[in-house]
Amino acid sequence: MAPRFHWRRWLIASHRDLGYLMVGLTIAYAISGLAVNHAEDWNPTYSIRKETHAVGALPVGDLPAAARVTLDRLGISEPPQSIVPAGADRVRVFLENRTLTVDVAKQQALDEQVSPRPFLSQVNFLHLNRGKGVWTWIADLYAVGLVFMALSGMLIVKGRLGLAGRGFWLLLAGLVPPIVFVLLAGS
Numbered sequence: 001m002a003p004r005f006h007w008r009r010w011l012i013a014s015h016r017d018l019g020y021l022m023v024g025l026t027i028a029y030a031i032s033g034l035a036v037n038h039a040e041d042w043n044p045t046y047s048i049r050k051e052t053h054a055v056g057a058l059p060v061g062d063l064p065a066a067a068r069v070t071l072d073r074l075g076i077s078e079p080p081q082s083i084v085p086a087g088a089d090r091v092r093v094f095l096e097n098r099t100l101t102v103d104v105a106k107q108q109a110l111d112e113q114v115s116p117r118p119f120l121s122q123v124n125f126l127h128l129n130r131g132k133g134v135w136t137w138i139a140d141l142y143a144v145g146l147v148f149m150a151l152s153g154m155l156i157v158k159g160r161l162g163l164a165g166r167g168f169w170l171l172l173a174g175l176v177p178p179i180v181f182v183l184l185a186g187s
Contacts, residue, residue, distance in 0.1 A: 008156070015152040018145055025142050032127035035120055045124045049113045058104045063091035070102045070109050 035044035055073050058066040067083045071093065081094045086101060093100040101110040125131060129139055154163055154171065161167060 008158070011152050012156055015149060015156060018149060022142065022145050022149070028123045029127055029142075032120070032123040036124060036127065045117060045121045046114045047117050049115075051111045051113075053109045053111055054107060055102070055109050056107055058102070058107060060089075060104060063089075063102075063104070066102055066104050067091045067093045067100070070100060074100075074109065074111070076100075 032044075038044070053074060055070050058069055060066075063085050064083050067080065071077075071080070076095070078095050078098075081096065084092045084094070086092045089104040091102045091104075093102065097114045099112045099114075101112075103109070126135065126139075129136060154167065156162075157167060159165065163171070
């Protein structure tokens, strides 16, 4: 007689093992998700440091010359990527990971320096799928894994604590927020 297939044992083992495999991505996506959810309050990928520098009298009427003099006075030897007028007496100087906004009338420069946030810039890169290519497949497999974890998790527990009892009511409670939000957002 052939041994009986115990689907619940298989499901529990699959759920457990896949759960272990998914821990790293789950933590990375959760941290990145929290950071990106609050992007209107801060830049989750880059840290931006702003400083205002007094640069003294600058050439009037020649914004590119004012930009060059400002770079020289601030001791910046990096060649600009571009110099763009930003008004009658203002010019923006774009450098790598840095932007200077030079105000000729006020004789000052706003120096904005951008640097990637450690760890967050990398997990945001993954979460937002900026790498494309192979990462898209990994992210898709992860999403399928999450669906499996959700569905298998509902079937693991049996009896009054499972879908036949308390689990059913918890499932309904978990469905309410996304359904209500979608219905309200759709109007």
